Amino acid sequence: xxxxxxxxxxxxxxxxxxxxxxxxxxxxxxxxxxxxxxxxxxxxxxxxxxxxxxxxxxxxxxxxxxxxxxxxxxxxxxxxxxxxxxxxxxxxxxxxxxxxxxxxxxxxx
Numbered sequence: 001x002x003x004x005x006x007x008x009x010x011x012x013x014x015x016x017x018x019x020x021x022x023x024x025x026x027x028x029x030x031x032x033x034x035x036x037x038x039x040x041x042x043x044x045x046x047x048x049x050x051x052x053x054x055x056x057x058x059x060x061x062x063x064x065x066x067x068x069x070x071x072x073x074x075x076x077x078x079x080x081x082x083x084x085x086x087x088x089x090x091x092x093x094x095x096x097x098x099x100x101x102x103x104x105x106x107x108x109x
Contacts (some may be wrong), residue, residue, distance in 0.1 A: 026070045033066030 017025075042061040044052050 028071035030066050033062055033069060037062040
């Protein structure tokens with residue numbers, strides 16, 4: 001089969017990722033950190049000496065780091081979006097003034 005080359009997708013707005021994408025990326029980061037923690041525990045049983053103690057310390061510190069990393073996200077932007085400034089030149093003229101009495105004495109035309 002002939003496949004088209006994958007072309008990059010360009011983001012054309014400053015909109016943040018969707019909430020679903022953000023939560024998914026947080027879950028992946030957390031699960032990767034917990035996977036590293038599990039590996040540290042397993043290697044702590046296999047190794048000896050100072051490396052064993054470093055792996056045990058890492059296994060106890062990694063949950064804190066994993067939570068901090070997983071919660072990092074969805075921060076507000078530093079700059080606010082540009083305000084909308086209406087173009088008054090293209091504005092329609094105002095209608096007849098209601099305070100001015102009409103010529104037809106209130107009868108429909």
